[in-house]
Amino acid sequence: MLDAVSTVGVDLGPATGYNLALGALAALAAAAVLRERGADRYLATTLAGLLLFVVGGSVAAVTVPELVHWLHGAGAVLVVAGIYVPATADLRGDPSAEPLAGTARARRSAEWMTPMDDEILDLLRGSDLVLTPAVVALNLGRSRAEVNRRLAKLEGGGLVERVERGKYRIAADGAAYLDGRLRPPASVP
Template identity: 45%
Template sequence: MGGLTLFAEYNLAVGIVVSLELLYFLWLEISVLAYRRFILLTVAGLVLAVIGGPITELFAPSLIHWVHGIAALLVIFGFYNPVLNDVRTTEWAQVLLNNPDRIRQQDDWMTPMDDKILEIMHGSNLTLTPSIIAFNTGCSQKEVNRRLIELADHGFVEKIERGKYRLTQRGEQYLCGQFDAVSITNDETGVQS
């Protein structure tokens, strides 16, 4: 690294190592990309910042702010994708990072809590009340009530009698990955989605 200062050599070495680590992570965790392709934008922004920044600083210092600005925009567009922006919530981020296989193709009306509710109902194979579901999910009973009504409206659960619900075949198919919630038409459910 001939005429480079020690600081420039250090920045370049750190940038290369961090870029290799990010690419290695993506290679190992390909399932994350299968569900959230916009993570590629974020990683591209990070690689541009940690590799492109030091290289630009060495060969074209007047362009360093442009490179960092573009890198920052890529990271922002990656995490705040205007179309599929569900990584904003902590709950989605935890599911995505801890259990990427649990991410299913959900429609706009669905929340991560819906998956929790459906999984509790699937695991028990019983008719359950909102208070039992709330106790087992750690969510409030009021919110579980709201989500159960929404799930029933879309055919994932059915109301047996007042305050008692059970999983439908559509709910089972969704949990097994055999049903894409986004593909529900308004004719099937009678609900505007």
């Protein structure tokens, strides 16, 4: 095969062959990722840019060397667009970027709540256990006193339940809040 290609004036060096093989593997990996994650247009744009850079650049190096830099530039633009657009849309609050935000952004917390409250609720729901403030503090890397204060507030807001002295679990309202289906009360006692 190399002799046939060489007779038409195209010389495949080892680097070009390596790039083409790498491009073929990248194309297979990209197809697998798209099949697994679905048709995410930003991911598809990023993968198209990578493939254009790797495969298109290698093919152009063999066939039309003058276009290599143009194809690399176009591939780079696609990669940047695929990464930059959803990131900036998320920062602007664009609803099309909602899947990037996760559930934490969908939650509407009350003014009395802190980011640590979400951490506590996530831990309680994730463990599906009754936990003490000391265990919660240890798992979150926080002080027990700080966790005690936040658990008291969360209990006052109906988001956690005290099972017995010093033992807590997530309440139904706490799970609903984490799912974005409930806004906590505006104030707690």
